[in-house]
Amino acid sequence: MNMTKRALALATPLALAVSLTACDDNNSAAPPPTSAPAPTPAPPPAPAPTPTPTPTGMTGTVDVSRCLQQEVAPGVTVANLVVPDTLTLDFSAPAGFPNGRLVSDPVANVTEAVILLDLTATTTSGAQQTALSFQQVPVDVPANDVAYANGSTTMSGGYPWLGAAQGTPPRALSTGTRFNFRSQPETSYVRVDRMGMPAVATALIGTNQKLPYNDANPAIDAQGRFVGELTSELTKIHAGLRDDLISSGFKPCSTVS
Numbered sequence: 001m002n003m004t005k006r007a008l009a010l011a012t013p014l015a016l017a018v019s020l021t022a023c024d025d026n027n028s029a030a031p032p033p034t035s036a037p038a039p040t041p042a043p044p045p046a047p048a049p050t051p052t053p054t055p056t057g058m059t060g061t062v063d064v065s066r067c068l069q070q071e072v073a074p075g076v077t078v079a080n081l082v083v084p085d086t087l088t089l090d091f092s093a094p095a096g097f098p099n100g101r102l103v104s105d106p107v108a109n110v111t112e113a114v115i116l117l118d119l120t121a122t123t124t125s126g127a128q129q130t131a132l133s134f135q136q137v138p139v140d141v142p143a144n145d146v147a148y149a150n151g152s153t154t155m156s157g158g159y160p161w162l163g164a165a166q167g168t169p170p171r172a173l174s175t176g177t178r179f180n181f182r183s184q185p186e187t188s189y190v191r192v193d194r195m196g197m198p199a200v201a202t203a204l205i206g207t208n209q210k211l212p213y214n215d216a217n218p219a220i221d222a223q224g225r226f227v228g229e230l231t232s233e234l235t236k237i238h239a240g241l242r243d244d245l246i247s248s249g250f251k252p253c254s255t256v257s
Contacts, residue, residue: 060256062242064234067253072098072114072131081114082204082230084221085196098197104155109135111199115234116241121251129251191215204233 068079073093081098089100097105110131113119117129127133143153146163155161194201194214205213209229216225238254245252 062235062239062254062256064231064238064254066118066255067115067234067238068231070114070119070253072119078114082197082200083224083227084218085194085200086218086221087196103159103161106132106135106140107198109140111197115199115204116238116245116250116252118251118253123251124249133250200230203237204230206233 069077071077072081076098087098087100093099096102097107097110101107113129113131113134117133119129119131121129123129123133144163145153146166147153148155149160149162150158191214196218201210201213205226206229209226213226213229220226235254238252242252242254242256
């Protein structure tokens with residue numbers, strides 16, 4: 001009787017162990033721990049908006065209307081000089097560009113100055129800006145490479161402004177008997193370029209409008225056909241050169257907004 005009770009006592013925990021093993025489907029490893037969910041990251045802060053830069057001498061929308069309206073002579077604006085594209089002579093005023101041209105007139109420099117510079121302002125060095133401001137910058141050729149007929153390499157000696165023939169040795173003088181002058185009527189010729197005012201057809205008329213511009217005439221200019229083109233091209237020039245003018249000490253006639 002005692003042996004039976006002892007056998008039953010030992011059999012009970014053994015059976016329980018076998019029962020638990022069977023329930024575990026032969027997998028004696030402990031179940032993996034359940035990981036806690038990762039916290040949701042906080043959203044990054046919104047970037048601060050980039051402030052709009054304050055327009056300076058080199059940024060912003062360029063406006064050249066002031067350039068076109070500034071006077072280069074009493075009652076004569078830049079717009080008057082280029083529209084229509086003609087050379088006007090005032091016999092009551094001194095001769096010289098833009099009232100006609102003298103041979104020694106620096107017409108290209110003057111034209112560039114009046115369309116780029118504020119003629120009422122001063123440079124950073126305190127000099128008054130004028131139509132001759134660019135002429136006073138020492139970048140031009142100082143003299144001709146050969147002497148004129150008067151023996152000078154500059155135009156200060158006066159007419160005739162005819163230099164010696166180029167070449168080594170120079171070409172011999174001739175009597176001109178082989179010249180063949182054309183005698184066709186004016187209607188036989190075709191205009192290929194307009195040069196009423198220097199640099200207008202060259203610099204202020206874009207490539208797509210050069211042929212229509214050269215085919216037109218001052219009467220069409222006066223109707224305002226090319227005013228938009230002139231303004232657009234001058235705006236492009238100022239947009240590209242404003243920073244160079246300012247860094248060189250000049251004040252452009254254009255403004256920015």
